[in-house]
Amino acid sequence: MHSPVPESPSSFAQLAISPALQEVVAELGFRAMTPIQAQSIPLLLQGYDLIGQSKTGSGKTAAFTLPILDRIRVSARQVQALVLCPTRELCGQVAREMRKLARRHPGLQVLVLAGGEPGRPQAVSLESGVHIVVGTPGRTLDHINRGNLDLTTLRYLVLDEADRMLDMGFADEMEKILEAAPQNRQTIFFSATFPASIEEMSARYQKQAQRVTIDEGAVTAPSVKQIVVEINPENKLSALHGLLDQYRPETAIVFSNHKAAIAEITKALGEWGVSAAGLHGDLEQMDRDKVMAKLRNRSIRVLVATDVAARGIDVADLDLVINYDLPLKPDTYVHRIGRTGRAGKEGIAISMATPRERLKIEAIETYTGSSFEREKIQLPKQEKALYQGAAMTTLSIGGGRKDKLRPGDILGALTGEAGGLDAKDIGKIEIHDRVAYVAVAQSLGRIAVERLREGRIKGRKFSVDWVR
Missing domain, CATH: 3.30.70.330 (RRM (RNA recognition motif) domain)
Structure with a gap:
């Protein structure tokens, strides 16, 4: 569908938003808009429903937050905007960015509704009045069903990473929330991909939705250098030692497909003097929060994680991603390596592949439309203490x-x-x-x-x- 806006602005200063928001974006150093921001924000300011398609890390949160904040009424302590996200971690990340952009909106309340936290304090917060809710579909619907979350005053409904929510089995919850929301709302979908299920959902729940697709050529970010190292399974730990010694990243994520391997890798890193922590699905939410705070605060250098545990993780300036195990699906590979090489910096993604996994590597290359650089790794003759611990x-x-x-x-x-x-x-x-x-x-x-x-x-x- 053609955009009704003849020409997209290129800088935040050109946007028709309030002086208070202009001050905030200037303070935060926002100048040139990303493509998804330049094309989405003018449409949203005009009140259009929207489907925005672009990859993770493209500036989507600011794209939907600025139009919402421009119109929100702080004096009315009612839920006016609801943002649905696939994971608790992503909810926290979105809420943090929304609060940062709302620093000139004194009294504005943003509440996260997600699992891993008791529901009663969330219900008490809703009762005392909030303006924006950021929630996972399951916990949000639970609060609606219990009568804690009243959507009658809702004006903006955002489905962030809609494709991932569908992949995770949240279709029923998403539809029930869309049906519970008032008809005269603005409905915004953001999605990295555009499967038929999203198209159907858009046709049912959006009105004259404008489509914004950011054509990024290859599926992966061009700012990520992709390397494959062929290694026998029994030499993987030694190869990891050699790679960390060679690249010496300030921050890195090591991905494994197996929970048991997380403990083994984390223990080895500790023995090599590398500050590290493991993240897997069995961790209590408080322990997950601590691990993520330590990584963002740079008091650990390396996070070792499974894909399930790493959903929604966002860390600025991540230097290196190592696929200790190749992911089971090519699109998971794209999610993994998309965590490095942001904000114009080149990131590095290194994948360890056994001789039997050559077909998997070819499948990833076909899917992403890009080729791996092949490197040989010199296995260390003896494992030594690596670079200094975290600063x-x-x-x-x-x-x-x-x-x-x-x-x-x-x-x-x-x-x-x-x-x-x-x-x-x-x-x-x-x-x-x-x-x-x-x-x-x-x-x-x-x-x-x-x-x-x-x-x-x-x-x-x-x-x-x-x-x-």
Whole structure:
């Protein structure tokens, strides 16, 4: 379908959004828009329903958030926008970005509704009034069915990564939520692929939907250097040692298909002096949050994960992805390597393949339309200690968003008179509902814990500890 907008703007400054939002995008350093933003935002500002097709990491969250924030009424403490995402991790990531863009909307409440957290506190938050809900289909529908989530005031409904939600078996939940939402809403689908099931859903639940497709040529990002290393199965651990010694990434993800291998690889990395943590489907949600905070805060260098556990993971500036095991399907390969090579930087993806897996490599090359570089790996004669551990350590503070804690409060406590630390030694600060994570230079971790325990944040005492 042809776009009703004759020409897409190229910079955020050209958008017809409020001065407050213009200030925010300027503060965040947003200048040139990504293709999906340039084509989607003007259509959404005009009120059109939309199907946007582009890959993960293309700037979709800002594409739907800016039009929503431009129209939202903070004075009306009712649910006005609902964003559905396939996983809890992706919900958290979307909510964080929405809050960042809403910094000039004082009092705006964004609530995550996802599994892994008790439902009662979520119900209490809904009762007290929120403006935007970001949720997984299952937990969101559960709150609708229980009468906790009232959609009568809903004006915007976004299905983010709609194809993945369908792949994960959420079709029934998605349709029930679409049917429960008021008719006079704006409905927005974002999807990396456009299967027939999405087309059918669009025909049933959208009105005159505009289609925006970002043609990126090959399925994979051109900014990822793709390498295959042929190795016998019994030499995989040694090969991993050699690759990490050769590339020395600041941050990396190692993918395995087997939960048992996660523990084996993580143990070996620890023995080599590499700070690492494993992520698999059996971890409790709190432990998953800790692992992800440590990776984002750069207090671990390497994450070892299965595909199920890694759904929704987004880490800025990831240097390297290693496929310790080749994925079972070519589209999974694309999801894996799409986590590196973002924001104009070249990423590297290395796949270990056994001699029997040559057909799998050919299938991936056919699917992606690109060829692997073939490299030989020199297996180390003996395994030595590798590069230094992580530069940062992560601390947890027993208070969060529900306690009205903000990143500036924690930074102030660490760098103010009582804390006495230099701002350059403080890294990323993440605020969750009831816990906050802060990265501090490794050498100053003990001092930071002591000062925070002795002092106060916003005049209050909070528990403080290392994230182990």
